[in-house]
Amino acid sequence: MTEAFNKNAGWEATPNNLEPFWLPFTPNRNFKKNPRMISRAEGMFYYTTSGDAIIDGTAGLWCCNAGHGRTKIVEAIRQQAGELDYAPAFQFGHPKVFELASRLTMMAPGDLDYCFFSNSGSEAVDSALKIAIAYHNISGNGSRTRLIGRERGYHGVGFGGISVGGIVNNRKFFGSLLAGTDHLPHTYNRAETAFTKGEPEWGADLADKLSDIVTLHDPSTIAAVIVEPMAGSTGVLPPPKGYLKRLREICDQHGILLIFDEVITAFGRLGFATAAERYGVVPDMMTFAKGVTSGTVPMGGVLVRDHVYQTFMNGPEHAIELFHGYTYSGHPLAAAAGIASMDVYQEEGLFERALSLEDQWADAAMSLKGKPHVVDIRTIGLVAGIDLESRKDAVGARGFELMERAYNEEGLMVRVTGDTIALSPPLIIEERQIAEIFEKLGKLLSNLD
Numbered sequence: 001m002t003e004a005f006n007k008n009a010g011w012e013a014t015p016n017n018l019e020p021f022w023l024p025f026t027p028n029r030n031f032k033k034n035p036r037m038i039s040r041a042e043g044m045f046y047y048t049t050s051g052d053a054i055i056d057g058t059a060g061l062w063c064c065n066a067g068h069g070r071t072k073i074v075e076a077i078r079q080q081a082g083e084l085d086y087a088p089a090f091q092f093g094h095p096k097v098f099e100l101a102s103r104l105t106m107m108a109p110g111d112l113d114y115c116f117f118s119n120s121g122s123e124a125v126d127s128a129l130k131i132a133i134a135y136h137n138i139s140g141n142g143s144r145t146r147l148i149g150r151e152r153g154y155h156g157v158g159f160g161g162i163s164v165g166g167i168v169n170n171r172k173f174f175g176s177l178l179a180g181t182d183h184l185p186h187t188y189n190r191a192e193t194a195f196t197k198g199e200p201e202w203g204a205d206l207a208d209k210l211s212d213i214v215t216l217h218d219p220s221t222i223a224a225v226i227v228e229p230m231a232g233s234t235g236v237l238p239p240p241k242g243y244l245k246r247l248r249e250i251c252d253q254h255g256i257l258l259i260f261d262e263v264i265t266a267f268g269r270l271g272f273a274t275a276a277e278r279y280g281v282v283p284d285m286m287t288f289a290k291g292v293t294s295g296t297v298p299m300g301g302v303l304v305r306d307h308v309y310q311t312f313m314n315g316p317e318h319a320i321e322l323f324h325g326y327t328y329s330g331h332p333l334a335a336a337a338g339i340a341s342m343d344v345y346q347e348e349g350l351f352e353r354a355l356s357l358e359d360q361w362a363d364a365a366m367s368l369k370g371k372p373h374v375v376d377i378r379t380i381g382l383v384a385g386i387d388l389e390s391r392k393d394a395v396g397a398r399g400f401e402l403m404e405r406a407y408n409e410e411g412l413m414v415r416v417t418g419d420t421i422a423l424s425p426p427l428i429i430e431e432r433q434i435a436e437i438f439e440k441l442g443k444l445l446s447n448l449d
């Protein structure tokens with residue numbers, strides 16, 4: 001037996017060994033020297049292994065919209081684990097997944113009446129892109145394979161998602177990506193829109209760039225356009241007023257499917273069930289994840305309009321219509337967590353709550369204007385993006401230090417991408433907690449080099 005094999009004999013592990021776990025999207029060596037370890041959560045708070053409370057300014061990773069440790073959701077998961085741990089996702093079903101699909105399609109606008117489940121946002125995106133290409137293929141338009149994303153877009157980390165995505169570091173290490181993609185320009189212009197609350201007046205015309213892309217490639221080669229209605233992970237870019245409607249019009253004109261990636265924006269983040277509802281634009285497909293289970297059990301999916309689904313419902317009835325799916329599509333634990341999350345959102349009116357807090361949230365965020373290093377602030381729903389000026393020759397260093405110090409010194413969890421702070425608290429946040437978050441940030445900024 002080789003030494004490499006032997007080291008696992010007896011299933012012995014070294015307790016508290018931080019080395020074997022390769023953390024995602026994290027500087028591993030730095031983390032392992034100064035770990036930020038969370039062992040418990042309740043309501044608006046995380047608790048560290050030493051018992052310190054950390055106010056959650058980010059709903060985990062934009063996902064725990066109902067807050068933490070919600071009894072109804074916890075109990076639903078517990079009960080489901082005892083009743084049905086797993087049912088095969090292919091050729092068999094279980095009641096809860098049908099119930100959740102009904103709840104989600106009822107929540108979605110227009111005729112987004114069908115739901116395909118995945119386990120993450122990345123898988124949801126790749127599912128939507130594949131459905132788009134297959135849809136055209138079986139409609140007799142097999143040349144429509146091109147996928148259009150947007151600069152600065154984030155659509156997860158699958159090869160499809162990074163190919164239509166527009167975040168350079170997520171793409172540049174991974175080879176030639178998917179062939180046949182193109183990108184709309186991003187919608188950010190600091191000179192025109194700095195310190196705007198809500199959707200900027202400037203920028204709707206950027207949607208017309210889609211017409212140029214269509215002219216360049218010809219509509220007969222384009223399957224779909226995918227955008228985040230509000231670009232989140234790139235640093236919070238609310239859509240310019242009228243931009244999404246214009247994209248819809250151009251897609252309709254050319255028979256191109258429009259996909260909204262609502263992995264962040266669905267489930268109340270912008271004060272509505274979906275961003276599509278906020279903006280009055282119904283996409284042909286909508287991806288979701290995160291908030292569907294309030295972050296408790298991994299789940300994602302794609303909501304699909306009637307005409308897309310019906311296109312697949314052809315051929316002999318015993319034949320599979322879509323050769324795609326995951327072992328854990330609609331997992332019973334996730335489905336139970338999803339239904340309970342929808343109950344909590346509905347019973348507590350959390351989407352409406354987010355909307356009612358939007359103005360106060362925006363005012364509190366804008367109070368940081370004029371603090372050292374702050375060069376722009378953007379807000380929408382219960383989201384804020386705060387750009388800090390980068391240190392010379394050290395892009396991201398100031399943001400990273402702020403994130404570390406917020407956690408260690410102020411008991412505050414923030415998310416940073418480069419030198420942009422992104423805030424997206426659970427929708428149960430109270431008014432005094434909004435004030436607390438921005439006071440803590442103000443203090444940190446005043447003491448940051």
Ligand SMILES: Cc1ncc(COP(=O)(O)O)c(C=O)c1O
Binds near residue numbers: 119121156233
């Ligand atoms: C818009 C969007 N799409 C897709 C994803 C990927 O989701 P996941 O990390 O669950 O794969 C994210 C994650 O933040 C996202 O914000």
